[in-house]
Amino acid sequence: MAYVSMTGFRPKGIARLPMFWWRTVRSFTQARRAPGNLLTTGRIVGGVHHTMTAWSDLASMRGFVASGAHLAAMKNFRKLGTGTVFGYSCDEIPDWDTVYALWKLHGREV
Numbered sequence: 001m002a003y004v005s006m007t008g009f010r011p012k013g014i015a016r017l018p019m020f021w022w023r024t025v026r027s028f029t030q031a032r033r034a035p036g037n038l039l040t041t042g043r044i045v046g047g048v049h050h051t052m053t054a055w056s057d058l059a060s061m062r063g064f065v066a067s068g069a070h071l072a073a074m075k076n077f078r079k080l081g082t083g084t085v086f087g088y089s090c091d092e093i094p095d096w097d098t099v100y101a102l103w104k105l106h107g108r109e110v
Helices: 014-033 058-065 068-075 096-106
Strands: 002-011 037-045 048-055 081-090
Touching: 002 014, 002 058, 002 096, 014 037, 014 048, 014 068, 037 096, 048 058, 048 096, 058 068, 081 096
Parallel strands: none
Antiparallel strands: 002 048, 002 081, 037 048
8 A cells, every 4th residue: 555645836936946946855855765755756747846755654644744844845835836736545656647647637726
């Protein structure tokens, strides 16, 4: 069993990009080192910056979200842009296109 999460983030303009990238790099590093992380990847699609992570369980993902660089990034979320999230449990880690299609259908704006 795995928990997969995708976030799509649209920065509020070019002036916000340096802080956005600073927060993103630090959060990516944290995710890759976090207990229970199985996959961390990202892509830019249509100007939206996406991250996809897979975790051994929901508790591991929640521990990551509520700590360190990711928590600091979330506190600045609204200042930097807007985003849509989607997460779900599955038996095996799906490919990027599958998660992206589900994100488009079921994502919720935060």
